[in-house]
Amino acid sequence: DIQMTQSPSVLSASVGDRVTLNCKASQNINKYLNWYQQKLGEAPKLLIYNTNNLQTGIPSRFSGSGSGTDYTLTISSLQPEDVATYFCFQHNSWPTFGAGTKLELK
């Protein structure tokens, strides 16, 4: 199975900061990479699909990029409601999730 490594595991940032979360695959996943946001006690929510496509209803401060094995989720201006854990998910082959990045407010 493809291993997905997210970094950092915990990120502390201030409101208004530009935040970058990373996800590295153990092999080429051909941009079949989704990003999910999970707030405490809730189900995950799809933010970005296939690397850089913003899901309907998701604020434009979220964006995704990447190719090959390396992918990034960027929040252009962090808001208090963005506190959550973020998971990457590859569906190029047998689907696998990353372990998550916990985003906290500084």
Add this chain to the structure above:
Amino acid sequence: QIQLVQSGPELKKPGESLKISCKASGYTFTDYAMQWVKQAPGKGLQYMGWINTQTGKPTYADDFKERFVFSLETSASTAYLQINNLKNEDTATYFCARADAWGQGASVTVSS
């Protein structure tokens, strides 16, 4: 709007069985496979597999081939996850999901 509504929390003893339901609405049930995801307490997401909602054919991750059963009641737009011979390590929240919509999760606690 698209909704996946799961059954309520379960408290079971080791060795028992349970069946979680996931009722879909707001779309044609057979147009999308239904996926299942496990989240143990305080842990990440583990992909369990999916069921083809047109054919009923399930596909399981290696860790879920033994005691786990995906099934459908297509007339009711409902998918099911059955777990047999429950073990303590099955304690988790189980989600049904399309790629773009998730159920609210079903909490399962296994304890003697």
